[in-house]
Amino acid sequence: MMYVLKDWIFTTDHKKIGLLYLIGSIAAFALAGIMALLMRTELSSMGPTITNNPGDYNVWLYFHGAAMILGFQIPALTGFLANYLIPLQIGARDVAFPRVNALSVWLFYMGIVLALMTFVVPNPPDVMWTGYPPYSVLTPGNTALYTFTVLLLGFASILGGVNFLTTITFMRAPGIGWNQLNVFTWCTYGAFILQLIFVPVLGTAVTMITLDKYMGTHFFDPAAGGDVLIYQNLFWFYSHPAVYVIFLPFIGIVFDIVATFARNRIFNYKAAINGGVGGIVLLAGEVWIHHLYVTGMPDWIRVGQMVTTLMISIPVGLLFISLVGTLFKGSISFKTPMLYGLSVIFLMLIGGLTGIPLAIVSLDLHVSDTYFIIGHFHYVMAVAGTFSIFGGVYYLYPKFTGKMYNETIAKIGFWLSFIGVNTIFFPMMIVGVTTGMPRRYWDYSQFPETAPYHFIMGIGAAIIAVGFIVILISWIHGLFKGTPAGDNPWGSRSLEWTTTSPPLAHGNWEAVPTIAEGWGPYEYGTDKA
Amino acid sequence: MHKLGMTGLSLTSSLIGFIASLLPTSGFAKDIPDNAKGFDHLWYEVMVDITIIGVIFAVIMIYFMIKYRRRSADEEGSQKPMSAVSAIGWSVIPVFMFLADDLYLAANGWELYNDYRNVPENAFEVKLEAAMWTWDYTYPNGAKTYNELRVPAGTPVVLRMTSRDTLHSHYIPDFRIKEDSMPGRVTYIWFYPQEPGEHVVTCAEYCGLLHSKMYGKLIVMPEDEFTAWYKTEGDNSEQTVASN
Numbered sequence: 001m002m003y004v005l006k007d008w009i010f011t012t013d014h015k016k017i018g019l020l021y022l023i024g025s026i027a028a029f030a031l032a033g034i035m036a037l038l039m040r041t042e043l044s045s046m047g048p049t050i051t052n053n054p055g056d057y058n059v060w061l062y063f064h065g066a067a068m069i070l071g072f073q074i075p076a077l078t079g080f081l082a083n084y085l086i087p088l089q090i091g092a093r094d095v096a097f098p099r100v101n102a103l104s105v106w107l108f109y110m111g112i113v114l115a116l117m118t119f120v121v122p123n124p125p126d127v128m129w130t131g132y133p134p135y136s137v138l139t140p141g142n143t144a145l146y147t148f149t150v151l152l153l154g155f156a157s158i159l160g161g162v163n164f165l166t167t168i169t170f171m172r173a174p175g176i177g178w179n180q181l182n183v184f185t186w187c188t189y190g191a192f193i194l195q196l197i198f199v200p201v202l203g204t205a206v207t208m209i210t211l212d213k214y215m216g217t218h219f220f221d222p223a224a225g226g227d228v229l230i231y232q233n234l235f236w237f238y239s240h241p242a243v244y245v246i247f248l249p250f251i252g253i254v255f256d257i258v259a260t261f262a263r264n265r266i267f268n269y270k271a272a273i274n275g276g277v278g279g280i281v282l283l284a285g286e287v288w289i290h291h292l293y294v295t296g297m298p299d300w301i302r303v304g305q306m307v308t309t310l311m312i313s314i315p316v317g318l319l320f321i322s323l324v325g326t327l328f329k330g331s332i333s334f335k336t337p338m339l340y341g342l343s344v345i346f347l348m349l350i351g352g353l354t355g356i357p358l359a360i361v362s363l364d365l366h367v368s369d370t371y372f373i374i375g376h377f378h379y380v381m382a383v384a385g386t387f388s389i390f391g392g393v394y395y396l397y398p399k400f401t402g403k404m405y406n407e408t409i410a411k412i413g414f415w416l417s418f419i420g421v422n423t424i425f426f427p428m429m430i431v432g433v434t435t436g437m438p439r440r441y442w443d444y445s446q447f448p449e450t451a452p453y454h455f456i457m458g459i460g461a462a463i464i465a466v467g468f469i470v471i472l473i474s475w476i477h478g479l480f481k482g483t484p485a486g487d488n489p490w491g492s493r494s495l496e497w498t499t500t501s502p503p504l505a506h507g508n509w510e511a512v513p514t515i516a517e518g519w520g521p522y523e524y525g526t527d528k529a
Numbered sequence: 530m531h532k533l534g535m536t537g538l539s540l541t542s543s544l545i546g547f548i549a550s551l552l553p554t555s556g557f558a559k560d561i562p563d564n565a566k567g568f569d570h571l572w573y574e575v576m577v578d579i580t581i582i583g584v585i586f587a588v589i590m591i592y593f594m595i596k597y598r599r600r601s602a603d604e605e606g607s608q609k610p611m612s613a614v615s616a617i618g619w620s621v622i623p624v625f626m627f628l629a630d631d632l633y634l635a636a637n638g639w640e641l642y643n644d645y646r647n648v649p650e651n652a653f654e655v656k657l658e659a660a661m662w663t664w665d666y667t668y669p670n671g672a673k674t675y676n677e678l679r680v681p682a683g684t685p686v687v688l689r690m691t692s693r694d695t696l697h698s699h700y701i702p703d704f705r706i707k708e709d710s711m712p713g714r715v716t717y718i719w720f721y722p723q724e725p726g727e728h729v730v731t732c733a734e735y736c737g738l739l740h741s742k743m744y745g746k747l748i749v750m751p752e753d754e755f756t757a758w759y760k761t762e763g764d765n766s767e768q769t770v771a772s773n
Contacts, residue, residue: 054738128735134712135695135737222713228696229714262597264606271620294698294733295709296716299646303639310631317627318620324586325619327593330606334598342594349586353579357572360638362645366568366705369698369733433572436702438733441741446729491603524605 012098013506014083017105019400021079022393024105024112028071029386031116033468035064037461040424044458046451047443054442058126059141061440063118065129066146068382070153071115074242075108076389077249078160078195082188084396085253086164088496089182091173091515093507096166100159107156114149121145128440130239131206133220133231137213147210154199161192161199173495175515182494182521183259183266183273187252190277194241194248194284202238205231232295236288244284246381248277250388251319251348254341256521257388257395258326260492261338265522267325271318279315283308293364302361309359316352320345335490336410340391343418344384351380354429372432374439375425383421390417390471397475398489402501403482409474416467423460427453494521561685561721562644568705571641575634582630645706648719652687653680659690659697659710661736662743670763676745678730680722681755687719698734701747707733722749 008016038060042049051057083101087094095101118124125146127136136143168181168189209231211217218224220231259266266272289297289305323345332338354376357363367373397405430453431437437447444450488497499509597606611619655678656667666674666688680686690699690710700707704720732743750758 054741058738058740126737132696132735135735138695139737222711227713228711262606263599263604264608265610267608268611268616268619270616275620275624294707295696296711296714299642303642306638306642307631307635310635311628313631314624314627317623320586321619321623324590324593326608327590327597329608330593330597331599331604332594332597342590345590346587349583353583356579356634357575360571360575360634362638362641363568363572363575365642365645365707366702368707369700436700436705436729436731438698438700438731438741440735443741446731446744491605525607 012102014087014095018080018083020105025072025076028067032064032067035060040458040461043454057442059124073246073385089185091513092171097163104156104159111152136209144210147206150206161196164192180520183255184252186273187248190281191245191248198238198241205234236291240288241284250385253392254344254388257337257341259522260490262330262332263524264330267322272322276315276319293361294368306361337391337395339414340387344388347384370432371428375429378425398485399501404485405478413470420460420463424457561649565705567641648687649685652685654687657688657690660693662739664745671766672762679748681752682725682749685721690716696734697732700733703728725749725751
């Protein structure tokens with residue numbers, strides 16, 4: 001037992017590191033989910049329901065947001081999926097810097113431990129995941145804990161960025177050109193470029209609030225010549241690109257899932273890569289003002305970034321055409337990973353298209369900071385992202401365990417979750433635009449007409465909770481009762497399925513795979529295997 | 530060439546100035562826009578726009594899912610590699626379609642935004658100081674109210690806003706308008722109450738413990754009632770000042 005533990009803690013194998021990321025991030029997801037359940041229970045009826053203290057609610061909300069984004073989605077996508085898949089997809093025996101990789105997963109776990117201290121310290125942070133001053137400086141809550149959690153997780157992801165950009169650029173097996181990469185690998189490449197450019201800005205911003213609060217500086221104190229809006233600019237200059245750091249890998253894994261289960265080539269691959277991924281990387285840093293539409297920024301920049309924000313629909317539209325086109329003349333099987341993949345397209349349609357009114361500055365003056373925006377970003381980022389992570393786990397499950405999960409249990413889990421999320425997040429958008437109820441409310445007695453909606457959302461939350469438990473059961477059940485999966489259960493042409501299940505502990509293949517002339521990860525319907 | 534350009538420019542601008550001076554501006558003030566209505570109109574347009582796009586994608590996707598479902602275990606897809614011409618066509622045409630839609634929406638959004646930001650000349654100005662967790666209004670005659678903004682029907686109202694402590698956002702859902710208030714900067718919103726009635730005012734920017742309890746009322750009064758109230762309050766505030 002001790003040996004096994006030591007083996008996992010000190011591992012430099014990218015697959016084990018990936019799985020460590022998966023375990024940590026699923027734990028963060030479960031905790032953040034419990035926070036969500038507490039919040040929905042509190043809101044299920046008007047007035048105090050399970051706590052009289054709005055402060056409790058604010059801490060749950062803080063933890064829910066911070067843990068979902070920094071503890072679950074980013075690590076699960078750029079930690080688990082990137083670590084597990086990328087070396088296998090490019091035919092490499094490991095990442096470029098295996099020890100740096102180990103260091104980054106350690107930092108990630110330390111970040112999780114720091115985040116958990118929220119429940120131990122006397123004055124837990126209550127600054128939301130955004131940490132806006134002056135509140136984050138004025139609050140009795142422990143803003144430093146927030147700062148250091150962000151710094152640790154941010155540093156872990158910078159290390160990951162350096163590692164994977166190097167790995168993809170220099171360690172592809174001989175014969176794999178840039179146009180033969182999996183879409184997931186390309187998307188992750190784009191995501192890590194964004195991480196490397198923008199994370200330091202976030203690090204700077206959160207450090208400055210802690211300096212203001214504990215060291216007596218005045219970066220954000222107007223009484224001493226500071227300015228409160230600087231923080232929001234710095235924060236969103238990172239955090240909007242961070243949305244794409246989540247979006248790119250998750251749409252990438254959906255591409256791989258859809259191509260595998262439709263056994264079809266990617267429709268207009270080059271447009272998806274150059275226009276879709278490239279366009280998003282180029283536009284990511286020019287749209288952050290849409291988070292500051294109602295903060296009193298000058299009119300010229302609000303209108304200017306309305307145009308750039310709307311233009312995001314162009315690369316995203318290209319990715320959509322490519323995804324839907326991949327189904328054309330395919331051979332589609334509806335196994336659990338594919339259900340997740342297709343549902344992400346559907347959820348992204350709702351989430352992406354409701355982003356269009358939000359991009360329009362004059363419409364945002366009403367719906368900004370309301371339940372409409374919560375519904376929107378949960379569809380587009382939280383739910384679509386989480387569904388693609390779960391889809392990715394099911395997709396790779398036979399590879400990393402060597403066993404097949406039970407399809408029936410998995411499908412029950414999927415449908416429960418799918419029904420649950422729509423029961424919560426669609427009513428949220430309706431509440432937001434019709435009544436204007438703002439977000440981050442512990443109570444809503446000024447909006448009594450929203451009470452029935454909140455009750456329905458509470459039911460939705462309970463359905464998701466049951467769904468997640470079923471999903472966990474299907475994963476654990478598969479470990480003990482699963483039948484041997486074989487090396488390539490899905491009939492994929494992609495490189496990661498040419499190795500054994502699970503792959504060799506070090507090196508992935510007996511010998512570096514040889515790439516035939518004209519090979520590609522999506523060359524279905526031809527003899528070029 | 531350069532000189533010629535400058536001459537042309539100044540000629541044009543003086544011509545524009547001349548024509549502009551002939552236009553009936555004063556006395557024929559532009560109608561005061563009703564932004565809440567403008568919002569509802571544009572919102573409806575955008576909803577139609579995105580529903581059409583969404584339904585097109587969803588229908589095609591579902592059609593493909595049914596038509597191309599797998600029929601035998603070893604079947605593979607039969608999509609052919611794309612020719613360069615169709616690849617370019619499938620990139621350039623969608624790009625221009627999306628771009629056209631974006632610019633159309635941006636133009637409409639900008640027009641409405643101008644209405645939201647250009648305060649009518651005859652607007653009644655009230656000062657707002659937000660604080661944890663109260664809205665403090667100060668009227669031109671010195672009258673003060675707390676969490677209760679009384680205004681006359683039929684007059685546009687502009688709020689000049691700031692904050693004593695942290696960020697707040699003065700939000701009137703019925704008028705489809707909000708803007709943050711913060712220490713060290715002055716922001717503004719304006720709205721046009723036409724009918725007497727009561728509306729919710731609530732805080733839309735997280736401000737700590739009692740954020741959800743930071744709400745008040747906007748009371749739109751008939752003009753004569755408001756005038757009477759405004760005068761009494763103004764007198765009261767003068768007396769308070771005098772007695773201090």
